[in-house]
Amino acid sequence: VLFAPFLQSCLLCNIMFYSLEGVNLTAAKERGQLVFLEGLKSCLDLLFGEEEEQSGQPSPLQFISESASNLKALFDFVRTSLTPAGSDSWKGPVLLVDDLSVLLSLGVTPVAVLDFIHYCRVAVCSQLKGNIVVLVHSNEDSEDEENELVVNSLCHHSDLILWAEGLATGFCKDVHGQIKIIRRVSLELTAEQDHVQIYQYKIQDKNVTFFARGLSAAVL
Amino acid sequence: LVFTEEDKYGLYSNLLFKYFLAEGVVCGHDLFVASAKEHPDHILKELPAPLLDDTYRNELGEEATAVKSEDFQDSMKIAWRYQNLPKMEASPTTSTKFGHYYNVSKTMSPELFQSVKWHSFYLHEELSLQPKMKICNMNSAYARLLQSIQRIIYQEGFDGSDPQKKQKNILRIGIQSLGSVLWGDDICSSDTPEDINSLTKFLYVLRGLLRKSLSACIITVPAHLIQNKAIMERVTNLSDMVVGLESFIGSERETNPLYKDYHGLVHVHQIPRLNSLICDVSDTKDLAFRLKRKLFTIERLHLPPDLSDTVSRASKQDLAESAKLLSSGCGAMAIGKKHLDF
Numbered sequence: 001v002l003f004a005p006f007l008q009s010c011l012l013c014n015i016m017f018y019s020l021e022g023v024n025l026t027a028a029k030e031r032g033q034l035v036f037l038e039g040l041k042s043c044l045d046l047l048f049g050e051e052e053e054q055s056g057q058p059s060p061l062q063f064i065s066e067s068a069s070n071l072k073a074l075f076d077f078v079r080t081s082l083t084p085a086g087s088d089s090w091k092g093p094v095l096l097v098d099d100l101s102v103l104l105s106l107g108v109t110p111v112a113v114l115d116f117i118h119y120c121r122v123a124v125c126s127q128l129k130g131n132i133v134v135l136v137h138s139n140e141d142s143e144d145e146e147n148e149l150v151v152n153s154l155c156h157h158s159d160l161i162l163w164a165e166g167l168a169t170g171f172c173k174d175v176h177g178q179i180k181i182i183r184r185v186s187l188e189l190t191a192e193q194d195h196v197q198i199y200q201y202k203i204q205d206k207n208v209t210f211f212a213r214g215l216s217a218a219v220l
Numbered sequence: 221l222v223f224t225e226e227d228k229y230g231l232y233s234n235l236l237f238k239y240f241l242a243e244g245v246v247c248g249h250d251l252f253v254a255s256a257k258e259h260p261d262h263i264l265k266e267l268p269a270p271l272l273d274d275t276y277r278n279e280l281g282e283e284a285t286a287v288k289s290e291d292f293q294d295s296m297k298i299a300w301r302y303q304n305l306p307k308m309e310a311s312p313t314t315s316t317k318f319g320h321y322y323n324v325s326k327t328m329s330p331e332l333f334q335s336v337k338w339h340s341f342y343l344h345e346e347l348s349l350q351p352k353m354k355i356c357n358m359n360s361a362y363a364r365l366l367q368s369i370q371r372i373i374y375q376e377g378f379d380g381s382d383p384q385k386k387q388k389n390i391l392r393i394g395i396q397s398l399g400s401v402l403w404g405d406d407i408c409s410s411d412t413p414e415d416i417n418s419l420t421k422f423l424y425v426l427r428g429l430l431r432k433s434l435s436a437c438i439i440t441v442p443a444h445l446i447q448n449k450a451i452m453e454r455v456t457n458l459s460d461m462v463v464g465l466e467s468f469i470g471s472e473r474e475t476n477p478l479y480k481d482y483h484g485l486v487h488v489h490q491i492p493r494l495n496s497l498i499c500d501v502s503d504t505k506d507l508a509f510r511l512k513r514k515l516f517t518i519e520r521l522h523l524p525p526d527l528s529d530t531v532s533r534a535s536k537q538d539l540a541e542s543a544k545l546l547s548s549g550c551g552a553m554a555i556g557k558k559h560l561d562f
Contacts, residue, residue: 105420105454137457144450 071108071116079123082130093130095120100154101137101147110146114153121157159184164201175200178213337376341368362422369393369426373433391435398422399441419451423458 082093103113117134124130138151155161163180183195199210373391399419423439430437441455456462 101454101457102424105417105458106424107417107421137453143448144453147450147453 071103071112075116075119075123078120082124082128093124093128095124095130095132097132097134100134100150104144104146104150110149110153113150117154117157176203177201179210339368339372341365362418365395366422366425366429370429373429373435389434391433393430393435393437395437395439397442398439416448416451420454420458423455427458 078095082095100113100117103116104110117132120132124132134154136147136151136154138147161180161182161184163182164177165180166177178198178200181197181199198213200213201208201210376391426437429435439459
């Protein structure tokens with residue numbers, strides 16, 4: 001599993017995952033199951049680090065310092081991390097990207113981002129029989145055209161979309177939002193429509209409770 | 221990373237900025253002040269004096285240090301908020317206290333200030349000292365500022381790099397009017413800026429620095445000048461907390477009876493969610509601020525009682541319009557003036 005949290009630091013992610021029913025990321029990392037690419041830390045190393053750190057391998061986040069929108073180094077890192085080495089028996093590699101929208105903020109063109117995801121799909125899904133989970137931000141009336149472009153394109157190519165949004169009727173203390181789960185069955189050319197399921201959720205300190213619309217515990 | 225959108229004339233955001241720094245002084249934190257507009261020395265001379273209430277201050281000091289020592293070593297942030305003071309409450313002492321009160325009519329005494337170590341970054345001085353340089357295609361002023369911050373963090377050991385240092389302290393960073401023309405960035409002055417990503421790149425690297433060290437940062441930005449809204453969306457995603465200040469000076473809301481007691485509104489766009497899945501969402505989302513002679517307070521906004529007898533239909537609808545704004549997010553209400561039945 002490759003987890004690339006671009007926006008949060010490793011430690012914070014650890015804490016959040018741990019509080020989710022005791023999923024222990026550090027142990028997983030030691031077992032070799034989990035590879036972190038900490039965006040923030042790599043970026044700092046790149047910008048402020050000394051010369052000795054460059055061990056010949058280009059940093060995965062090199063696109064920040066180079067003006068070219070070239071995510072190749074990032075892709076190479078992904079590929080090498082997820083390819084099982086020899087006797088490893090990873091059942092199905094998973095690539096988790098926390099916040100693709102951040103790449104746009106760092107000056108990468110939308111086309112480069114989409115290319116990157118495409119390459120990852122080829123490598124992870126087809127060759128390694130794995131999965132990719134990508135997070136993007138989006139607003140309803142967003143004026144960020146580049147972001148919307150990436151989001152729309154990803155939606156078209158995804159098999160499963162989890163769309164979390166606030167309630168249409170406004171802010172509520174007990175129901176924090178609703179999540180639409182869209183299974184893109186239509187991609188399988190069987191003339192079926194996408195399955196859409198809608199649940200509402202409430203986030204608590206340690207976990208999230210999901211329930212059918214209108215059946216929140218506060219209402220019943 | 222607290223991101224503040226400045227109000228039109230910068231009066232109130234400056235006040236907020238000074239409060240942040242003053243809090244740092246009172247808590248004994250180190251300060252780093254960066255500005256392209258005013259010399260940091262001037263800013264620091266004008267910090268408001270803390271309200272002399274010794275017993276409270278001592279209690280708070282203990283509480284505050286106790287909280288910090290529990291936090292994690294390498295990455296820590298302080299989410300800092302005013303408490304909402306509802307008018308209904310008899311005395312503010314009963315509500316949970318976090319922070320100090322300040323008297324804006326007096327400036328902080330120099331003795332209080334002496335005990336604190338502070339660093340400053342005044343853009344015009346820095347530019348004249350060294351020749352131009354470029355880091356990763358960022359605006360050179362931003363690059364210089366990042367270098368400066370990183371240097372201070374490293375030298376003073378805020379990132380835990382010096383194990384000899386026994387006393388861990390926190391660095392409060394304040395950056396004024398980022399993104400304005402004075403920093404060499406043209407996102408405030410043109411529709412299609414030259415390097416649209418300069419500010420976002422800067423924020424990203426700053427975030428990295430903050431996560432890696434014991435520091436917290438407040439930035440004020442003249443958001444009303446930024447033409448390209450996409451930048452504001454990206455910036456919101458990159459910050460932990462985003463607060464906008466809208467002052468009533470010179471706008472039509474000044475004469476609106478709903479707002480007569482207040483000087484402006486506070487829009488909270490984002491609340492930090494660190495270390496947990498959920499953040500503490502307050503009951504009300506409508507906050508307004510006012511600047512009394514001595515105190516700057518942020519309170520819940522509510523409708524004053526409708527006591528006037530000569531209320532015409534038109535002005536009632538005016539109030540209704542404003543009341544619609546109050547219940548922000550209630551999409552059902554915002555249908556149209558005619559449909560509202562009062």
